[in-house]
Amino acid sequence: MSSSPYGNDPADADSASACGPRFDPLYRQIYGLLTRQLQSGQWVPGQMIPTEQALARQYQVSAGTVRKAIDMLVADNILKRRQGRGTFVQTHREPRSQFRFLRLRDDQDKVPPFTSRILFCKRLRAPQDVARMLAIKPAEAVVQVRRVLDFEAIPTVLDDIWLPGSRFRGLSAEMLDAHDGPLYDLFETEFATRMLQGKERVTAILADTQTADILAMGLGQPLLSVERVSETYEGEPVELRRGRYRTDRHHYLSELR
Amino acid sequence: MSSSPYGNDPADADSASACGPRFDPLYRQIYGLLTRQLQSGQWVPGQMIPTEQALARQYQVSAGTVRKAIDMLVADNILKRRQGRGTFVQTHREPRSQFRFLRLRDDQDKVPPFTSRILFCKRLRAPQDVARMLAIKPAEAVVQVRRVLDFEAIPTVLDDIWLPGSRFRGLSAEMLDAHDGPLYDLFETEFATRMLQGKERVTAILADTQTADILAMGLGQPLLSVERVSETYEGEPVELRRGRYRTDRHHYLSELR
DNA sequence: GAGTGGTCTAGACCACCAC
DNA sequence: TGGTGGTCTAGACCACTCA
Numbered sequence: 155m156s157s158s159p160y161g162n163d164p165a166d167a168d169s170a171s172a173c174g175p176r177f178d179p180l181y182r183q184i185y186g187l188l189t190r191q192l193q194s195g196q197w198v199p200g201q202m203i204p205t206e207q208a209l210a211r212q213y214q215v216s217a218g219t220v221r222k223a224i225d226m227l228v229a230d231n232i233l234k235r236r237q238g239r240g241t242f243v244q245t246h247r248e249p250r251s252q253f254r255f256l257r258l259r260d261d262q263d264k265v266p267p268f269t270s271r272i273l274f275c276k277r278l279r280a281p282q283d284v285a286r287m288l289a290i291k292p293a294e295a296v297v298q299v300r301r302v303l304d305f306e307a308i309p310t311v312l313d314d315i316w317l318p319g320s321r322f323r324g325l326s327a328e329m330l331d332a333h334d335g336p337l338y339d340l341f342e343t344e345f346a347t348r349m350l351q352g353k354e355r356v357t358a359i360l361a362d363t364q365t366a367d368i369l370a371m372g373l374g375q376p377l378l379s380v381e382r383v384s385e386t387y388e389g390e391p392v393e394l395r396r397g398r399y400r401t402d403r404h405h406y407l408s409e410l411r
Numbered sequence: 412m413s414s415s416p417y418g419n420d421p422a423d424a425d426s427a428s429a430c431g432p433r434f435d436p437l438y439r440q441i442y443g444l445l446t447r448q449l450q451s452g453q454w455v456p457g458q459m460i461p462t463e464q465a466l467a468r469q470y471q472v473s474a475g476t477v478r479k480a481i482d483m484l485v486a487d488n489i490l491k492r493r494q495g496r497g498t499f500v501q502t503h504r505e506p507r508s509q510f511r512f513l514r515l516r517d518d519q520d521k522v523p524p525f526t527s528r529i530l531f532c533k534r535l536r537a538p539q540d541v542a543r544m545l546a547i548k549p550a551e552a553v554v555q556v557r558r559v560l561d562f563e564a565i566p567t568v569l570d571d572i573w574l575p576g577s578r579f580r581g582l583s584a585e586m587l588d589a590h591d592g593p594l595y596d597l598f599e600t601e602f603a604t605r606m607l608q609g610k611e612r613v614t615a616i617l618a619d620t621q622t623a624d625i626l627a628m629g630l631g632q633p634l635l636s637v638e639r640v641s642e643t644y645e646g647e648p649v650e651l652r653r654g655r656y657r658t659d660r661h662h663y664l665s666e667l668r
Numbered sequence: 669g670a671g672t673g674g675t676c677t678a679g680a681c682c683a684c685c686a687c
Numbered sequence: 688t689g690g691t692g693g694t695c696t697a698g699a700c701c702a703c704t705c706a
Contacts (some may be wrong), residue, residue: 157672176702177674177675177701177702179676205690205692206691206692207690207691214679215676215677216676216679217678217679218675219675219676219677222675231668235692236684236685236691236692237683237685237692237693238683238684238685238686238690238691238693239684239685239686239691240691240692243691255667259612283452290671291478307544351668352665352666352667353664353665353667354665354667355516355520355665356635356660357658357659357663358633358656359615359617359633360633372590374631375613375617376616376633377616382665382667384667399615400616401614402614405612406612406613406614407610407611408514408610408663408665409608409609409610410511410512410610410611410639410641411515411608433683434682434694436693438694462671462672462673463672463673464671472696472698474696474697474698475694475696475697476694476695479669479694479695492672492674494674494702494704495671495672495673495702496673496703496704496705497672497705498670498672498673504696513706531675545678568691574693637697
């Protein structure tokens with residue numbers, strides 16, 4: 155967590171050794187308090203949090219200190235400031251951050267319009283590898299969703315999604331079909347689970363029979379394999395995805411900084 | 412440029428329309444001044460810039476304002492603060508930011524050790540597509556470098572690199588062979604060209620005869636195609652790379668935020 | 669101990685938004 | 688017009704590095 159342009163980040167220290175707690179600045183403590191309150195659901199996605207002044211009074215610190223804590227949460231894409239209006243809990247529902255994690259792009263590096271089809275949604279005991287990636291016990295309950303994304307009516311992405319059964323009690327194909335918009339919006343709204351960050355491991359593979367069939371392509375054609383682990387607060391993994399991307403019409407865009 | 416957790420970023424405005432200049436805060440102006448001085452080579456990579464106090468005096472603003480400008484440059488990976496020592500121009504030479512743009516990882520998501528072999532370095536007139544990506548005129552001079560990266564003696568990456576001939580006058584295979592460490596270090600040191608950010612477009616392809624031969628793999632096996640455009644100050648493109656990555660032992664890592 | 673960046677404060681004023 | 692975040696200031700003190 156907490157990848158911000160602020161000092162004291164242990165991962166950014168010149169000496170690689172993990173030193174002790176050193177010194178915890180006030181604004182970091184406020185950051186922690188706010189994070190915990192967000193995590194507890196005290197403020198829901200889309201809602202306005204108290205003003206900087208109010209928080210400063212509440213925590214008995216100066217406005218500048220609260221501001222710095224909020225800066226970090228904004229850098230984490232957890233909060234969003236709107237000048238003249240207030241500071242709001244970020245949401246995957248909002249147009250500008252819809253499909254924030256989707257890296258597939260067209261020739262102009264834009265997210266192309268697409269539609270989603272749910273192939274199935276079932277509950278099962280977590281296979282070994284899925285359990286490991288989700289940091290749960292093997293054979294614990296998980297929900298598996300398979301879906302296809304069509305870009306201009308061309309099936310392009312085949313996703314298998316695994317979610318911890320305990321968090322996603324009640325998730326069903328009907329619910330998924332009824333919902334439109336990003337999955338992460340549904341997860342926020344119905345399961346109080348916000349995807350905050352993730353990692354994708356990308357490799358090149360050959361289409362197997364089943365995938366080639368679903369994506370209407372030749373056997374042995376190349377595909378991008380995209381394995382995503384998404385995390386919520388405190389880096390807790392709450393989603394595993396295995397995507398197969400056709401990249402004859404699109405590409406995976408990665409920004410280098 | 413300028414992707415920072417700070418306000419007034421037009422790209423972050425709720426209304427997508429490009430409004431006028433609005434209001435240019437002082438710290439942005441300082442950011443601009445510092446950027447121009449860095450671009451002009453007034454301070455070279457690795458060198459310390461003047462202290463915040465000194466800059467504040469020089470520009471007739473408060474220390475806090477200079478600090479905020481520097482914060483932005485730090486967020487851009489252009490400067491690096493070291494508490495108790497000073498603020499330094501970031502460099503690709505430093506261990507922590509060596510191979511900053513390389514996304515290939517091993518099973519533990521670490522950058523694996525590797526060695527580089529230059530296959531050739533030649534000058535030619537830019538083909539149409541290369542010229543377009545580098546924003547130069549077709550048939551202008553470019554340098555093309557081909558090299559292989561070996562991971563544990565296994566050829567894994569085949570890179571073709573195109574550089575504008577005007578900037579990279581004097582680049583030769585001998586110079587490349589003599590140099591060890593990141594290419595971007597050489598580019599900084601010998602050609603005053605700092606790679607600040609970039610984009611990679613990743614697709615899955617099948618190995619052709621030549622590539623399969625160089626990477627010691629079967630024809631028709633899947634490969635990652637990684638097309639990188641790197642930019643220096645003001646988003647000026649100064650490098651085009653086409654990489655072919657074997658991903659049977661490694662993967663391409665992408666962080667989602 | 670001198671010099672650097674890092675934190676924290678208190679307060680003034682500005683730009684923006686909604687009513 | 689009132690309230691929000693955004694900017695800017697001046698100054699005190701702390702943590703860290705190095706000689």
